[in-house]
Amino acid sequence: MNLKGRDFLKLMDYTPEEITYLIDLAADLKEKKKRGIRHDSLAGKNIALIFEKTSTRTRCSFEVAAHDLGMHVTYLDPSGSQIGKKESIADTARVLGRMFDGIEYRGFGQEIVEELAKYADVPVWNGLTNEFHPTQMLADMLTIREHLGRLEGVRLVYMGDARYNMGNSLMVTCAKLGMDFVACTNRTYFPADELVEYCRKTAKETGGSITLTEELAEGLKDADVVYTDVWVSMGEPDEAWKERLGDLMPYQVNKKAMELAKPEAIFMHCLPAFHDLKTKIGREVYEKFGYDELEVTNEVFESGQSVVFDEAENRMHTIKAVMLATLGEQTEGE
Numbered sequence: 001m002n003l004k005g006r007d008f009l010k011l012m013d014y015t016p017e018e019i020t021y022l023i024d025l026a027a028d029l030k031e032k033k034k035r036g037i038r039h040d041s042l043a044g045k046n047i048a049l050i051f052e053k054t055s056t057r058t059r060c061s062f063e064v065a066a067h068d069l070g071m072h073v074t075y076l077d078p079s080g081s082q083i084g085k086k087e088s089i090a091d092t093a094r095v096l097g098r099m100f101d102g103i104e105y106r107g108f109g110q111e112i113v114e115e116l117a118k119y120a121d122v123p124v125w126n127g128l129t130n131e132f133h134p135t136q137m138l139a140d141m142l143t144i145r146e147h148l149g150r151l152e153g154v155r156l157v158y159m160g161d162a163r164y165n166m167g168n169s170l171m172v173t174c175a176k177l178g179m180d181f182v183a184c185t186n187r188t189y190f191p192a193d194e195l196v197e198y199c200r201k202t203a204k205e206t207g208g209s210i211t212l213t214e215e216l217a218e219g220l221k222d223a224d225v226v227y228t229d230v231w232v233s234m235g236e237p238d239e240a241w242k243e244r245l246g247d248l249m250p251y252q253v254n255k256k257a258m259e260l261a262k263p264e265a266i267f268m269h270c271l272p273a274f275h276d277l278k279t280k281i282g283r284e285v286y287e288k289f290g291y292d293e294l295e296v297t298n299e300v301f302e303s304g305q306s307v308v309f310d311e312a313e314n315r316m317h318t319i320k321a322v323m324l325a326t327l328g329e330q331t332e333g334e
Helices: 016-034 057-068 089-099 110-120 134-148 165-176 193-206 216-220 238-251 255-260 280-289 308-327
Strands: 046-051 072-076 102-106 124-128 155-159 180-184 209-213 225-228 266-269
Touching: 016 134, 016 165, 016 308, 046 057, 046 089, 057 072, 057 124, 057 308, 089 102, 089 110, 102 110, 102 308, 110 124, 124 134, 124 308, 134 165, 134 225, 134 266, 134 308, 155 165, 155 216, 165 180, 165 193, 165 209, 180 216, 193 209, 209 216, 216 255, 238 280, 266 308
Parallel strands: 046 072, 046 102, 102 124, 155 180, 155 225, 180 209, 225 266
Antiparallel strands: none
């Protein structure tokens, strides 16, 4: 499997075999790291990390993965780059592409990372856009396989706002890998019809399925994985928060919801999660709206079914696989 020189922008660009290869490579790299086996085969290379949206897991994952592979990293925070402000995206891409061997972008519209990739002439990796979050998907799939022993036929239920990067990406990934994806939420928060149609067509080819439902009992029946993500974003008006919280609270992942799934079902969340009052946003939501837990209860988050920290760790291993596969020569069986 030769992916050298490829961009990693969304999983719609990759075949099921290529996605599986990256998961397998990540598992191999994880084993090497656990055993203390050096794998710095990309020594001498340099990568740029462009962050228009800040992050804990994505930044740390890229930096640790790059260092393990022997690479040097330049981090550009929202104030450290002129991208889209004083300099066009195309010009920025052509400048950075002359200096770096690979570029990561985390920020806003998918069109930005796509334009970076068009002009950079080096691999560009999507660390998150409004529409897609492909590196998170590889981490999620590795985590599911580690805990359930398989991917094909797994029923994954996404609870909450399924219109954006996480709902979109999980639906695409499940369709690609022959899994059963369920969006269980208020119909206002279903994914876009065009993407649903693409995923249903893809799932028909792989043996997967796509289900959209407002009914908890229907959605969670036989669920192997129950997944959720944050409901609120900073900077939005209180009216938007109030409406969304009211719409989505019936789809909170709590003990009753988990009891509707399989007894051995796992709980997943890409983090950060608002499961208590130990964050500034959590306290602010409680003071304004009276909710002390949002998309998931603390009981579920801290339960034995929760695999969220395995999932967070796997961000690093899977990002490492993407960089190694797209920057380095891979030999058969590696």
